[in-house]
Amino acid sequence: MADAGTAISIDRVVKRYGSFTALHGITLEVGADEFFTLLGPSGCGKTTLLRAIAGFDDVTEGEIRLYGQNIANLPPHKRPVNTVFQHYALFPHMTVTENIMFGALRLGWSRSDAEARAREVLSLVRLDSFADRKPGQLSGGQQQRVALARALAPRPKVLLLDEPLSALDLKLRQAVRAELKSLQRETGIAFVFVTHDQEEALTMSDRIAVMSAGRVQQVGTPREIYEAPTNRFVADFIGETNLIEVEVKRVSDGRAEVVLPGGHITQCAAASQSHAGTGHISLRPERLTLCPAEAGDLGARVESLIYLGTDIQVWARLPDNERLILRVQNAGSIALPAVGQEIGIKIEADAARLLVD
Amino acid sequence: MALKIDLRRFPGFFPIALLCLVVLYAPLVVVSVYSFNASASITRWEGFSLAWYVDVFTGPESPKFRQAAINSLIIAVLAAAGATLIAIAAAVAMFRTGRFKGRTLSFALINLPLMVPEIVTAVASLIFFSSIGLGGGLTTILLAHITFCIPFAYLPIAARMQGLSDSYEQAAMDLYATPWQAFRLVLLPLLLPGVMSGYLLAFIISLDDFLITNFVKGAGIETLPTAIFGAVKQGIRPNIMAISTLMLVVSVIFVTLSWWAGRSGKSKA
Numbered sequence: 001m002a003d004a005g006t007a008i009s010i011d012r013v014v015k016r017y018g019s020f021t022a023l024h025g026i027t028l029e030v031g032a033d034e035f036f037t038l039l040g041p042s043g044c045g046k047t048t049l050l051r052a053i054a055g056f057d058d059v060t061e062g063e064i065r066l067y068g069q070n071i072a073n074l075p076p077h078k079r080p081v082n083t084v085f086q087h088y089a090l091f092p093h094m095t096v097t098e099n100i101m102f103g104a105l106r107l108g109w110s111r112s113d114a115e116a117r118a119r120e121v122l123s124l125v126r127l128d129s130f131a132d133r134k135p136g137q138l139s140g141g142q143q144q145r146v147a148l149a150r151a152l153a154p155r156p157k158v159l160l161l162d163e164p165l166s167a168l169d170l171k172l173r174q175a176v177r178a179e180l181k182s183l184q185r186e187t188g189i190a191f192v193f194v195t196h197d198q199e200e201a202l203t204m205s206d207r208i209a210v211m212s213a214g215r216v217q218q219v220g221t222p223r224e225i226y227e228a229p230t231n232r233f234v235a236d237f238i239g240e241t242n243l244i245e246v247e248v249k250r251v252s253d254g255r256a257e258v259v260l261p262g263g264h265i266t267q268c269a270a271a272s273q274s275h276a277g278t279g280h281i282s283l284r285p286e287r288l289t290l291c292p293a294e295a296g297d298l299g300a301r302v303e304s305l306i307y308l309g310t311d312i313q314v315w316a317r318l319p320d321n322e323r324l325i326l327r328v329q330n331a332g333s334i335a336l337p338a339v340g341q342e343i344g345i346k347i348e349a350d351a352a353r354l355l356v357d
Numbered sequence: 358m359a360l361k362i363d364l365r366r367f368p369g370f371f372p373i374a375l376l377c378l379v380v381l382y383a384p385l386v387v388v389s390v391y392s393f394n395a396s397a398s399i400t401r402w403e404g405f406s407l408a409w410y411v412d413v414f415t416g417p418e419s420p421k422f423r424q425a426a427i428n429s430l431i432i433a434v435l436a437a438a439g440a441t442l443i444a445i446a447a448a449v450a451m452f453r454t455g456r457f458k459g460r461t462l463s464f465a466l467i468n469l470p471l472m473v474p475e476i477v478t479a480v481a482s483l484i485f486f487s488s489i490g491l492g493g494g495l496t497t498i499l500l501a502h503i504t505f506c507i508p509f510a511y512l513p514i515a516a517r518m519q520g521l522s523d524s525y526e527q528a529a530m531d532l533y534a535t536p537w538q539a540f541r542l543v544l545l546p547l548l549l550p551g552v553m554s555g556y557l558l559a560f561i562i563s564l565d566d567f568l569i570t571n572f573v574k575g576a577g578i579e580t581l582p583t584a585i586f587g588a589v590k591q592g593i594r595p596n597i598m599a600i601s602t603l604m605l606v607v608s609v610i611f612v613t614l615s616w617w618a619g620r621s622g623k624s625k626a
């Protein structure tokens with residue numbers, strides 16, 4: 001979390017398109033030197049929220065403050081915020097340098113200052129030798145870095161990035177991820193990064209807001225989001241998980257006692273304070289271990305084995321016919337169960353978590 | 358998949374196609390060829406000569422045609438400029454202001470001159486100008502030309518604009534450009550191929566308009582087409598063919614340029 005204060009605070013922002021509500025009262029705070037990610041499935045309102053911050057769309061209700069100043073009525077060209085667009089939107093008729101100088105010149109910098117700054121950010125994104133090319137003469141990855149340099153050049157207080165890596169191939173995407181992250185540390189400004197790729201979000205962010213259907217489902221560090229999801233949506237969306245229906249016996253002090261399918265009783269962490277009747281627990285596949293039948297917390301029958309290289313995925317069926325997935329590390333000498341075999345499954349301590357439905 | 362129909366297999370395709378080509382182009386070919394005829398006859402070939410071209414520039418009728426050509430050029434340059442400016446504004450309004458009431462109606466209005474019979478426009482323009490007390494002359498011709506050139510300037514610009522995402526202007530405004538700067542520094546340069554194409558098309562349409570010009574021009578001013586028409590009424594001399602051929606060449610050059618401008622822009626962006 002940021003020490004230097006709050007860069008953006010989004011206060012009960014509602015956005016409606018006619019009768020359709022794209023954002024249902026979003027409240028978020030982004031720290032001044034934070035890498036903050038908006039993560040969610042397609043159509044959940046990430047771009048809408050980003051465009052509201054940049055000023056391309058008005059919000060229907062609520063306030064957006066930038067370092068304490070309400071910017072709701074400022075047009076985009078008066079907001080000290082720059083955007084890296086999903087498809088870059090580099091000006092095709094200008095050279096790389098002219099593209100990068102554009103913002104600084106509009107702010108009234110002198111030509112020589114703007115040029116010096118362009119050289120500076122170009123070397124930051126390691127494209128010094130491409131200064132005089134047109135965007136059409138660059139590869140996708142290079143264009144992406146020019147877009148980044150262009151947005152950084154006028155020294156914005158906040159950088160908004162709308163799925164900037166989605167057009168890159170896997171290799172390049174992984175390389176650029178690391179670059180982006182170190183760039184954010186070097187510049188020390190707030191990045192608001194939009195993605196629907198959970199791996200990207202987990203590896204790069206200081207904090208993540210998981211969104212769905214126009215609502216923020218959970219805000220937290222990657223670790224909190226992954227290990228302590230509060231509700232079914234987050235648990236299901238982030239990583240692989242098994243959602244198992246259980247009987248809740250007791251909830252107190254963030255702990256719960258639940259009855260697993262098959263009758264075993266186990267203790268687990270609870271995301272909600274009160275819970276009665278049935279609920280769902282989340283079990284990460286890598287936090288489950290195989291053991292002989294009868295010895296486990298859960299009993300199941302092996303349905304299939306999937307070889308993943310470093311891991312082997314075991315698909316099994318619980319007695320109530322729900323599917324359960326486990327991951328076993330491929331240590332070479334492990335004894336794998338056969339398809340059709342009855343197995344026992346041990347839940348590691350604290351691996352289960354009772355969710356808010 | 359749609360069934361591809363090969364038109365060339367249809368019975369009678371080649372004779373019909375040939376007939377169309379002959380009907381369309383034979384007169385043009387005849388006029389062009391006979392403009393190089395050595396004699397004053399318009400039906401009998403008596404050898405190659407450039408005499409009629411010399412006559413166009415130096416002959417007894419040359420001052421009249423020169424003045425008419427100058428008028429035509431002035432009108433075409435200005436009318437195409439006016440029509441292009443209006444067309445740019447119209448295209449920006451149609452494609453960059455979101456949905457507004459009457460958008461479809463506006464679209465129809467912009468393109469109306471393409472559909473209204475020219476004679477109706479001509480009569481209406483004449484009535485309009487005389488009802489507001491504007492006497493025929495350069496001004497009335499110019500106003501009328503700007504009006505009917507708008508759709509010709511608009512179509513290439515709109516085509517260009519349609520393929521242009523508004524994210525460029527948004528990026529410009531995100532980078533502190535005012536809406537006007539975003540237009541001038543980003544949108545306009547990107548529209549340029551369409552603008553040039555539209556200008557050239559409007560230019561050529563204005564240059565060879567006869568009907569409307571003839572109605573609104575009033576006495577004492579001629580454009581090239583009205584001057585040619587006036588001359589033809591007294592009998593066709595081969596110098597008319599020479600002028601016509603020259604106009605044909607200018608038209609072909611401009612239409613080619615217009616096509617080329619529109620196309621070169623398309624392949625780039």
Ligand SMILES: Nc1ncnc2c1ncn2[C@@H]1O[C@H](COP(=O)(O)OP(=O)(O)OP(=O)(O)O)[C@@H](O)[C@H]1O
Pocket residue numbers: 017020022040041042043044045046047048049196
């Ligand atoms: N101009 C608009 N008019 C009406 N509805 C819109 C408009 N723009 C977006 N929406 C709707 O708002 C919702 C959120 O859209 P948004 O673009 O923010 O999604 P997103 O989270 O960015 O998705 P993606 O990951 O696919 O980019 C969608 O359901 C979309 O259909």
Ligand SMILES: [Mg+2]
Pocket residue numbers: 046047048
């Ligand atoms: Mg989006």
